[in-house]
Structures are given as structure tokens and as C-alpha cells.
Amino acid sequence: MDSAEVTRVAADPEAFERLVDPLRRELQAHCYRMLGSVHDAEDAVQESLVRAWRGLAGFDDRGTFRAWLYKIATNRCLTMIEGRGRRALPMDLGPGSAPNVETAWVEPYPDSMLGSTQVGPEARYEAREGIELAFVAVLQHLPGLQRAVLVLRDVLGFSAREVADLLDITVASANSALQRGRTTVDRGLPAAGRSRPRLDDDGVRALARRYASAWEAGDVEAIVAMLSEDAKYAMPPETEWYEGHHDIRAFIVEGPLAMRRRWRFLPAHANGQLAFGTYLWDDDRAVYVAAGLDLLALRGTEITEVVSYLTPEIFSMFGLPDEITEELPAQR
Template identity: 60%
Template sequence: MTFVRLVEEHRDELTAHCYRMLGSFHDAEDAVQETFARAWQSRDRYEDRGALRAWLYRIATNRCLTMIEGRGRRRELPTDLTPGAAPVAETAWLGPYPGRRSVTVEQRDPAQRLVESEHLELAFVAALQRLPGRQRAVLLLREVLGYPAAEVADLLGTSVTAVNSALQRARRVVDALRPTGSQQVELSGLGDEKVRELARRYVTAWERGDVDAILAMLTDDARYSMPPLPQWYEGHDAIRQFLLDGPLSVRWRLVPTYANGQLAFGTYLWSPEASVFTAAALDVVALRDDRIAEVVSFLTPETLRMCGLRMQLDQDLDRDEESRSARGDESVGPRGL
């Protein structure tokens, strides 16, 4: 097998790792491209083919650390801010990761895939962004990828003692910020049929502009945010007023999909001038039991393309065709409902 093919086998898992480090899918893709370029330049000096994966993670992690240091700001969600607070100037918002789950070459066991998907969920990745770069790297290399402390120390050019200390500090921060429940557990507990039914009801409520039906699907303490806008809303009263004041005054089409291992919806706004529905946002939702506890609506239409969705929908587009546009490989990348 050629060197290029050997390296390419690790693209998906490296992209997931860099996304966790950087909080941006586009930045992660850039980091992986740079990793491959550097690996190619150094291929003549690389001899231990059995350690290729660790070697690539060393390059990718250090590239991410350089990007974090150069960025000088962290990524976050609007709900990281107190209501009404202004964001830090030039805030870098956390972005979504396309697809239901990412499967690595070596992690094909269902339990391992579940753990990996949990580590792509928005809440976990948002918590990671609160950590200094090296603590972030240690936590991911030790607890997500399963490297022993001695190997992580070698990868990062530090000591085992420093690795263990960084891991303890990182765990305290992340455990305090991430929710107790996993979206993978919520989705599995509901089962595919109930998830599809929930998605269908949510789509119908939005397309009918039925605010009461939408609110009935939300938990009492539900939160709604729309990065890059800093404002966010919590509870039925605040969300009702927000929906009636703006979003529900226009026509929408929604297409179910997945992002960050979570249920998501591509949203399309009616354009009277073009007589089509145009891509507006990717709504990533967090479930609690059979209701929606949070909606993060990423107001960046290009994210729909990342999930394999169209940028426009005809008014009379058949729902079966619409679902096919969202469907991809179940194990890697976007997956329709």
C-alpha cells in the first residue's frame, strides 16, 4: 500500500480529533491537510510503519496547538454568556460537525463508536474550548483516543507527571460543564422510529407556524441560540415571544439530518423573489427523554452543504426526494432520517 493511501485511511478520525481541538470543522480540515503535507515532506525519514497513527496524531495535535496559540481567543456558544451580556470582541463561535458519528479505522466495536460519538456532541466540544490547548490535547489523547500517559508525554514532548496533572485539571473543568446525559444514550433510548416521529412532528409544527405545537415539544427549561448572534432565550415564555416576533412570521421548510452525533434540521426560508426555499441555518438539537432541551441554530447556510443537504428546495419538492438529499453513508458523514 502506498504512503498516501496509508495516510488517507486516517483522515476521518484525524478530522474529528482536530475538530474537538479547534471547535471548527473548516479549521479541522485545514489542520488535517497541513498534517498530511508535513507527513509527506517527512516520509523519507519515517520508518516505523506500525506507529503511523501515533505519528500522524503527533503532527496533527501540534498543528492544532499552534493554531490555538495563534488564534488568541476561544470558541464558545451564545449560552456560554450570561443573558444580555455582550460577547468578547471578535468572538469565535463553536461550529457544527457534520454527520451522526465518525468511525475510525481501528474502532469498529459498537460501544467504542458510541463513546466516540459522545465526544463529538456540542456540549462536550464546547466544554473542551474552555481548556488551555495542552490540557485539551491531553484529555483527548488520554480519554478519547486511549493513549497511555507515557505515549502522550512523548507525543507532546513533556513528562508523564505533567500529563497526569493536566488530565486531572482538565477533567475537573469538563465534568463541571458537560451535561450528565449523553445524546447517544437519548437517541438509543428513544429508538429510530420514535426519533423519526419526533422529527416529523417538529418539522410539521414549524412548517405550519404553530408556536404552541413547537413549545409543546420543548422542555420547560429549553434554550434557543443562534450563533453568530449573541442573544439566546430560555424557557417557554422567552422562546414564544422570540418565535412570534421573528421566525414564525415567514415560511419555512425543514429537513431532518444529523450533526455532532445529534438530531439536526436543515432549515430553509421562503424566497418570494426566487419562488424557492433557500438555505438558512442548521439547527442542532439536544433531546431529553422525548422532548427538545436545546436548539442551537447555526446561521451559516453553508453548513447545510457539509451535511449533504441542498442549498435550495423547490416549493413542491416531494418529501421522499427531500430525504434522499439528506441521506449518506450511515457510518461516516451525514445520515438522513
């Protein structure tokens, strides 16, 4: 925008809304990567847009309006990071770690809220990779500045000069923070890295059908056979998690499939990953009721990680019903 356009928009709230609306979803995804929480991201975006509206006089046409909004949103996220502890997944606590009542979990993110993001030429990650649960979780290990620089450079593809301008630091400082951040992320992400299969791959679709069918049939051996030898299984907000075929099999037999519990799985869309809404049969109500949102990480056609969020109150965000009849799954 030039100065005349700024003056016009500043005098017209509806014009401001029309201007920012196409950028709202990509800003929210950016704040989610920074904060690991849908709700915190929503708060950050809302506060950032209020600040942008009030500070329009401070915008100049030396840079793009989009970059200016990213600057405001990133700085708001950095302030929020300073004010609370980092989010995590249960596996981040380490085997045998003592539960911490202050622990806040990395939350799942609805694909429907992603929209389209403008990605610059210097991006290292595809849009899907930049929102996957493991990636967002490892970002939470980075100090705020490293987190901001890595997301702006490697996910959004801003140049080193642009990032330095957005964060009011030198190019040398931006490059240094980026290298340190990359070291942590490369160490924390699964070795499979960018070899993840696409969700529209025929093999992935077949795996999804087999996985849901195995759970619905109560076939624990079929479930375990789809897991990699080093697979992990976690259930936020529970702190316990399981690793490897032996421990995961024992957990499933003694927990979810104990007493011949009956399950139904519905496909969901979360974090660009294979996901399911899971439902447990309720004899008294004669319906399947929402139990958890499962996100699966893949390596080839093996499942390397299952994170089952035992928070059915989030189902509406993912377009999932709170309950289903026994007949509904057969209609898939």
C-alpha cells in the same frame, strides 16, 4: 512501518497518499475537537500531512504510524490554539454579555466526514459523544495541553504512557492535565451526560417528525411543548440567545413565525445529533430558500438545546440543497 517501508514510501508520493488516506477523516475529526472549526481542522490536517511527508525520515518503528500522525496533528493544533482566542457558543457568553466582534463560534461538523475511528480501551466517550456540539464547545474552555490530553485519552483511548510520548511530557503531567480537564468538562456538560437517546430510537424519530411538522404548521405551542423547561435556543452568528419556555416562545412568535412565515425542514446529519436544514418561503422566487442549520440536543424525548446556524453557505457540506420546491418536503 519498518525502516525499509519508510524508505519506500518516502520515495513514492502516491504510496504516502494510500498510507494516510484511511486515517485522514479520523485525523480531521480529532483536529475539529481540538479547534472547534471544520475549516481550521482541514488546514491543520493538510499542514500535518505535509509535515509528515517531509519528516518521514524522523519516523521510527518503536511506535505506530497512526500515533506518529496524531502527534504531528496534535502539536499543530496546539500551535494554532496559541495563536487565536477560543471558539464558543452564544450561551458561553452568559446572559447579557456584550457582543464581541472577535468571537468565533464553534462550527457544526458533517457526519459524512467522520469515517471510522480506532478507539482504545481507555476511552470514556463513544464516538458520537466525542463529536457532539456541547462536548466540543466545552473542550474549548480547556487550555491547549489539557484539551489535547483529554481528547487523546478519553475520546481516542490512548494510554497515559502513549499520551505522554505523543506530547513529550511525563506520565504524571499527562495524568494531572487529564484530571483538571475532566473536572472542567464534567462541570460544563449537561447533567444528562451519557443518557442521550440514540438517533435510531423510535421515540427520537417520532420527535423529529413532530418537531419538523410543528414548524411547518406554524404551531408555536407544539414546538414549545417539546422543549425542556431549561431549554436554550441560540442562533450563531447572532450573539443573543434565549432560555426557558417563556422567552423561547416569545422569540419564536416575534421572530421566525412572525407574519405567518412558511417553513420547511429537511433532516440533516451533523455532530451525531438530530439536525435539520431549515428553509423559508420566498414569494418572489416561489421556492423555499436555505435559512439555517439547526442542531438539537436531547434529554430523553425532550429538546434541551437548539443551535440554529444562520449560515446557509455551509449547506453543501451537509448534503443539503440551497433551495427546495414546495412539493419536495411531502416526498420525505
